[in-house]
Amino acid sequence: MIYAKPASVAIPTEPIGSIPRPPDLIEKLAQVDSEDPALVALYEDAIRDTIERFEATGSPVVTDGEQRKYHNFLTYCVHGLSNTSADGFKIPFSDGRTRRMLRLTRGPFRYLRHADSYLDVAMRYAHVPVKQAVISPSALSLMYPAEGFPNYPREQFIEDLLHEHETEIRRCLQKGAHKVQIDFTEARLAVKIDPSGQLLDSFIDLNNLALSRFSPEERRRIGVHTCPGGDFHATHSAEVDYANLLPRLFELKADNFYVALACEQDPQRVLKIIRKYLRPNQRIFVGVISPIRAGIESAEEVRDRVVEASKYIPIEQLGTTDDCGFAPFSDDTSTSRDTAFAKIRARVLGTALPNTPSCRRECRNCRRAEQL
Numbered sequence: 001m002i003y004a005k006p007a008s009v010a011i012p013t014e015p016i017g018s019i020p021r022p023p024d025l026i027e028k029l030a031q032v033d034s035e036d037p038a039l040v041a042l043y044e045d046a047i048r049d050t051i052e053r054f055e056a057t058g059s060p061v062v063t064d065g066e067q068r069k070y071h072n073f074l075t076y077c078v079h080g081l082s083n084t085s086a087d088g089f090k091i092p093f094s095d096g097r098t099r100r101m102l103r104l105t106r107g108p109f110r111y112l113r114h115a116d117s118y119l120d121v122a123m124r125y126a127h128v129p130v131k132q133a134v135i136s137p138s139a140l141s142l143m144y145p146a147e148g149f150p151n152y153p154r155e156q157f158i159e160d161l162l163h164e165h166e167t168e169i170r171r172c173l174q175k176g177a178h179k180v181q182i183d184f185t186e187a188r189l190a191v192k193i194d195p196s197g198q199l200l201d202s203f204i205d206l207n208n209l210a211l212s213r214f215s216p217e218e219r220r221r222i223g224v225h226t227c228p229g230g231d232f233h234a235t236h237s238a239e240v241d242y243a244n245l246l247p248r249l250f251e252l253k254a255d256n257f258y259v260a261l262a263c264e265q266d267p268q269r270v271l272k273i274i275r276k277y278l279r280p281n282q283r284i285f286v287g288v289i290s291p292i293r294a295g296i297e298s299a300e301e302v303r304d305r306v307v308e309a310s311k312y313i314p315i316e317q318l319g320t321t322d323d324c325g326f327a328p329f330s331d332d333t334s335t336s337r338d339t340a341f342a343k344i345r346a347r348v349l350g351t352a353l354p355n356t357p358s359c360r361r362e363c364r365n366c367r368r369a370e371q372l
C-alpha cells in the first residue's frame with residue numbers, strides 16, 4: 001500500500017457543537033423536566049454514544065454533541081431559574097417559526113449551571129481533545145427587559161453577566177477544553193434587526209469587555225462562532241451581507257473564528273472580505289459542511305472548498321468546521337444522527353486531502369505550505 005506523504009502543514013478541523021439527540025431522549029424530554037432523575041441514564045448513554053461515534057469519524061476534536069444543553073445553546077445556563085419567564089426576546093426563522101428566549105423578572109442574574117459541567121462528563125469518555133461551546137454575553141443581555149428594574153440597574157446586570165461568563169470560560173479552560181467557543185449567532189441577526197449597525201456594535205463592545213479579561217495566551221484557546229442560525233433547516237439572518245458583519249466581528253479579542261461559509265451563495269466574495277479584514281493572530285475556521293442542507297457532502301467537495309479558501313486565507317491561519325451545530329435546539333429532529341456523523345466524516349476526510357500528492361499538483365497553497 002502506498003501512503004500519501006504526511007501534510008507539512010496540517011489544517012485543523014473542529015466541529016461547532018451540537019449533534020441531534022437520540023429519539024428516546026427527545027421523547028422523554030417532552031414528558032419530564034430536563035433535570036428529572038429519570039433522564040440521567042439517557043443523558044449518559046447519549047453522551048457516551050455521541051463521543052464514540054464522533055471519534056469513529058476520525059475527528060481530531062470532539063464535543064459531547066450538547067446532549068445535555070436544554071432547551072438549546074442559548075438558555076442552557078439559565079433554564080430553570082426562578083426569576084425568569086418564558087416571554088423573552090423572539091428569534092424569527094425563515095420558515096415562519098419563532099424561538100423565544102427567557103426574560104429576567106428580577107435581579108440578581110446568576111447562571112444555574114456552567115458549561116464546564118458538560119465538559120466534566122465528556123472528558124470521562126473522550127480519547128481525543130474536547131471543545132466546549134458557551135453562549136455569548138450579548139445573547140444573554142437580551143434577557144434584561146427594556147424597562148429595567150429600579151433596584152437592579154442594567155449596569156449591575158451587565159457586571160453579573162460578565163462575571164458568570166468569565167467564570168464559565170475560565171473553568172472550561174482550566175479543565176482542559178481544547179477550545180472554548182463563544183456562540184455569537186445573534187451577531188448577524190443584529191444587523192438584520194438594526195441595519196445601522198449600532199446593535200451589532202453594542203454586542204461587540206460587550207463581548208470585548210468579557211474577552212479583555214483574558215490574557216493573550218488564554219485567547220489562543222478562545223473562539224467565536226458566527227452563522228445565520230440553523231433550526232429545522234431554517235435560518236434567521238442568511239440574507240444579511242457578511243460585508244456588514246465580518247469587519248466588526250474580527251475586532252473581537254479572540255484568536256479563532258468559526259464562520260459559516262458552505263451555505264453562502266457567493267463564498268468567494270466572503271473569502272475576499274475575510275482576506276481584507278483578517279488579523280495576523282487570527283485563525284479562521286471556514287464552514288465546509290452545511291448542516292441545514294439535505295444530502296451528504298463528499299470528501300472531494302470539502303477538499304475543493306478548502307483549496308478555494310486557501311487561495312484567500314494563508315494556510316497557517318486556516319481551519320475548517322461545520323457551518324453550525326446539527327441541532328442547536330434540543331428538539332430539532334430535521335437531521336438524523338447518522339447524517340450528522342456522515343457529514344462530519346466528510347469534513348474530516350476532505351480537510352486532510354489538500355497537501356496530498358494529487359492536491360499538490362493543482363494547488364499553489366500546498367506547494368507554498370511545503371516551503372514553510
Ligand SMILES: [Zn+2]
Nearest residue numbers: 227323324325
Ligand atoms: Zn451556528
